[in-house]
Amino acid sequence: MDVLGKTYLTKQASLLLEFARTTSDSDLSAKLISKAADLKSQADPLPDKDQGPKAPDVALDDGPDRPSGS
Secondary structure (H helix, E strand, O other), rough: OOOOOOOHHHHHHHHHHHHHHOOOOOOHHHHHHHHHHHHHHOOOOOOOOOOOOOOOOOOOOEEEEOOOOO
């Protein structure tokens, strides 16, 4: 089973809360808030940074092999 990242879960919870605020259906709003709380409780114990594959390091500054200003 894949574990979703904290950033993803937090974003999904935020979207559910936004939808809950915009609906006039109180039952739907309550369900959306409940689901957002579930997602938040899943996200809380996860590390702050997602642990996915990382892009290779790219040097943005002038290195020893590059002349300054190029």
